[in-house]
Amino acid sequence: MKIAVCVKQVPDSETRINLAAPAAELDQSGFTRVLNPYDAYAVEEAIKIKEAGAEIEVTAITIGPDTVKETLKKDCLAVGCDKAVIINDPALDGADESALATVLTAALGRDSYDLILFGIKAIDDDSGQIGIMVAEKMGLPHVSTITHLEMAEGSLTAHREIEGGKEVVTASLPAVLTCQKGLNEPRLPSLPNIMKAGMKPMETLTCADLGIEVPASLVEIKLYSPPPSRAECKLVEAEEPAAAAKELARLLHEEAKVI
Amino acid sequence: MADYKGVDFYRFSRNLSDEERSVRDTVRQFVENRFMPQVRQHFKAGTFPTELIGELGSLGLLGSSIKGPGCPGLSGTMYGIICEELERGDSGLRSFASVQGSLVMWPIANYGTEEQKERWLPDLAAGKKVGCFGLTEANHGSDPGGMETRAARDGDDWIINGSKLWITNANLADVAMVWARTEKGVSGFLVERGMEGFSTNPIHGKYSLRASDTGELVFDDVRVPDSNRLPDAIGLKAPLNCLNQARYGIAWGVVGAAADCYDTALRYAGEREQFGKPIASFQLVQQKLVHMLTEITKAQGLCLQMGRLKDDGINPTPIVSLAKRNNVAMALDCARTARDILGAAGITDEFSPGRHMVNLESVITYEGTHDVHTLIVGADITGIPAFR
Ligand SMILES: Cc1cc2nc3c(=O)[nH]c(=O)nc-3n(C[C@H](O)[C@H](O)[C@H](O)COP(=O)(O)OP(=O)(O)OC[C@H]3O[C@@H](n4cnc5c(N)ncnc54)[C@H](O)[C@@H]3O)c2cc1C
Numbered sequence: 001m002k003i004a005v006c007v008k009q010v011p012d013s014e015t016r017i018n019l020a021a022p023a024a025e026l027d028q029s030g031f032t033r034v035l036n037p038y039d040a041y042a043v044e045e046a047i048k049i050k051e052a053g054a055e056i057e058v059t060a061i062t063i064g065p066d067t068v069k070e071t072l073k074k075d076c077l078a079v080g081c082d083k084a085v086i087i088n089d090p091a092l093d094g095a096d097e098s099a100l101a102t103v104l105t106a107a108l109g110r111d112s113y114d115l116i117l118f119g120i121k122a123i124d125d126d127s128g129q130i131g132i133m134v135a136e137k138m139g140l141p142h143v144s145t146i147t148h149l150e151m152a153e154g155s156l157t158a159h160r161e162i163e164g165g166k167e168v169v170t171a172s173l174p175a176v177l178t179c180q181k182g183l184n185e186p187r188l189p190s191l192p193n194i195m196k197a198g199m200k201p202m203e204t205l206t207c208a209d210l211g212i213e214v215p216a217s218l219v220e221i222k223l224y225s226p227p228p229s230r231a232e233c234k235l236v237e238a239e240e241p242a243a244a245a246k247e248l249a250r251l252l253h254e255e256a257k258v259i
Numbered sequence: 260m261a262d263y264k265g266v267d268f269y270r271f272s273r274n275l276s277d278e279e280r281s282v283r284d285t286v287r288q289f290v291e292n293r294f295m296p297q298v299r300q301h302f303k304a305g306t307f308p309t310e311l312i313g314e315l316g317s318l319g320l321l322g323s324s325i326k327g328p329g330c331p332g333l334s335g336t337m338y339g340i341i342c343e344e345l346e347r348g349d350s351g352l353r354s355f356a357s358v359q360g361s362l363v364m365w366p367i368a369n370y371g372t373e374e375q376k377e378r379w380l381p382d383l384a385a386g387k388k389v390g391c392f393g394l395t396e397a398n399h400g401s402d403p404g405g406m407e408t409r410a411a412r413d414g415d416d417w418i419i420n421g422s423k424l425w426i427t428n429a430n431l432a433d434v435a436m437v438w439a440r441t442e443k444g445v446s447g448f449l450v451e452r453g454m455e456g457f458s459t460n461p462i463h464g465k466y467s468l469r470a471s472d473t474g475e476l477v478f479d480d481v482r483v484p485d486s487n488r489l490p491d492a493i494g495l496k497a498p499l500n501c502l503n504q505a506r507y508g509i510a511w512g513v514v515g516a517a518a519d520c521y522d523t524a525l526r527y528a529g530e531r532e533q534f535g536k537p538i539a540s541f542q543l544v545q546q547k548l549v550h551m552l553t554e555i556t557k558a559q560g561l562c563l564q565m566g567r568l569k570d571d572g573i574n575p576t577p578i579v580s581l582a583k584r585n586n587v588a589m590a591l592d593c594a595r596t597a598r599d600i601l602g603a604a605g606i607t608d609e610f611s612p613g614r615h616m617v618n619l620e621s622v623i624t625y626e627g628t629h630d631v632h633t634l635i636v637g638a639d640i641t642g643i644p645a646f647r
Binding site: 074078188 | 289323
């Protein structure tokens with residue numbers, strides 16, 4: 001059995017973005033980069049399946065610059081993935097979800113994976129589209145936002161979160177899953193395994209190596225702008241609560257014009 | 260409070276390899292997730308979190324740089340990085356790893372027989388067995404050469420009599436690395452729990468290093484087979500060489516404690532308002548923060564250079580002594596300053612600087628006091644020993 005986990009390196013969740021005025025690009029020089037936390041659930045799930053079975057190979061796949069290697073080694077290979085594939089193509093800078101999904105589809109098509117795992121979304125752009133797009137492009141069944149997974153011969157049963165409850169879904173393999181918090185508790189790599197991770201195969205490819213043209217993006221990011229500064233807060237002061245309520249109602253009616 | 264992110268004003272992490280950064284981040288996450296939630300409780304109760312010993316082992320944090328069966332075999336720099344992250348949590352956590360690795364596994368790996376290595380190293384590295392190191396005695400601290408504990412030959416065995424005091428992990432240990440005087444000078448023995456006449460007692464009433472086990476080892480005609488003696492440990496130099504390994508880790512470790520104090524004080528100063536503005540906006544408070552950051556940064560430089568030297572096989576006592584001496588005093592100073600910046604809040608266990616501060620009072624004393632390290636470096640540069 002072969003499992004692929006598609007992962008992304010993202011800025012640490014406590015990264016401060018320095019953006020005083022609207023700009024076409026973000027200054028990313030001070031960013032600390034880590035594995036997207038939702039992808040850690042996908043990696044852990046793949047490793048758990050691998051440990052429970054026999055002859056299961058797990059491949060981590062990412063699109064990104066050379067700096068992704070550190071994250072791939074520590075958070076994928078050192079915890080148990082067998083190999084890693086990096087698609088590093090400067091022409092993909094600024095590519096949108098649809099273009100990236102096309103590239104991943106080509107990368108996944110080089111092998112026959114029985115299971116393809118993603119995190120539900122990346123915490124940097126929060127778009128949550130790529131896993132499902134890849135499933136559609138590959139014509140595979142997909143289950144999103146899973147919080148529990150059971151594997152069987154040629155099929156799987158997954159629990160997915162829905163508003164106020166859970167849905168139990170079965171699917172045939174091969175299938176695509178996107179993983180949600182609660183699915184498992186990602187392990188830490190042992191330090192000796194961090195050292196050995198560097199010896200596992202890590203392949204770097206371009207779009208040309210995948211045999212595809214650089215796909216066109218449908219969406220282009222024009223501008224990043226800082227959030228508007230918050231309007232000043234007006235405190236209604238009065239001796240009596242009733243008087244304060246009356247004043248509040250007047251302000252809402254006359255100034256804010258919402259009632 | 261937000262997660263600890265370390266202090267790296269001079270971008271030392273650029274001089275680390277991918278693997279070294281990954282080691283740092285992994286240990287940092289372990290400390291944050293597994294140790295920090297319970298440190299206050301253990302400090303209060305005066306106990307070590309024994310349930311973490313197995314995890315320390317499986318992550319590769321015990322005897323990390325030792326070469327031997329079942330040992331992780333990481334570099335000296337990585338061992339230092341591990342100590343720094345552990346001590347950021349608590350000096351007691353780092354002490355556990357220091358003793359197990361540098362003071363028990365290291366002598367077995369360097370002075371022991373193949374049999375002793377096979378028997379002890381894999382279990383000690385995995386955290387399945389715990390060790391302690393008995394050198395200090397009630398009447399002999401800075402001058403261990405005066406030790407009174409004796410081992411006398413009796414056929415194929417040795418009979419040990421005496422006692423050791425202030426021993427980290429004493430009551431948790433399955434095996435004690437004990438230094439005793441024989442007719443031919445100081446020798447090292449592996450004394451096992453359960454051997455007749457060997458007992459351990461806890462030390463009560465500590466106000467420092469409370470999240471660590473400290474105790475006494477008592478030997479009352481303990482019969483130890485010669486196969487438990489480390490054949491290559493000859494003379495007082497042997498335990499002193501062990502201490503050199505551990506002090507190396509301490510010099511790194513305390514930088515973690517200092518960084519945690521600085522980090523806590525910096526955040527607090529940014530939030531705490533007096534006279535209508537954050538206390539961080541007062542020049543006197545800024546001066547304290549800048550002083551801490553400067554001293555931490557200098558100490559980091561010492562550590563990294565010392566680590567690179569060690570990995571090149573250069574680890575002389577005076578170099579380690581200078582770093583232990585400087586860095587522990589620096590960390591204690593940072594802890595006191597951070598405690599001061601926190602005002603009254605600094606004296607409760609809600610914040611870490613007070614805990615680091617009292618812990619570091621032990622660290623500045625053990626493994627050679629501050630002044631003893633002054634004398635070691637002094638003897639080295641002048642050629643004149645001033646110990647007596
Ligand atoms: C929490 C804790 C854990 C410990 N764990 C261990 C352990 O696991 N194993 C172990 O073997 N030991 C351990 N120790 C003991 C530690 O190493 C000793 O406390 C240390 O060596 C100092 O010895 P002492 O306490 O007897 O102080 P002393 O040697 O009596 O020193 C008292 C003071 O006199 C000064 N002094 C001594 N000699 C000189 C001199 N020649 N010139 C100038 N000043 C001098 C010292 O600097 C110090 O200020 C531990 C201690 C503590 C507090």
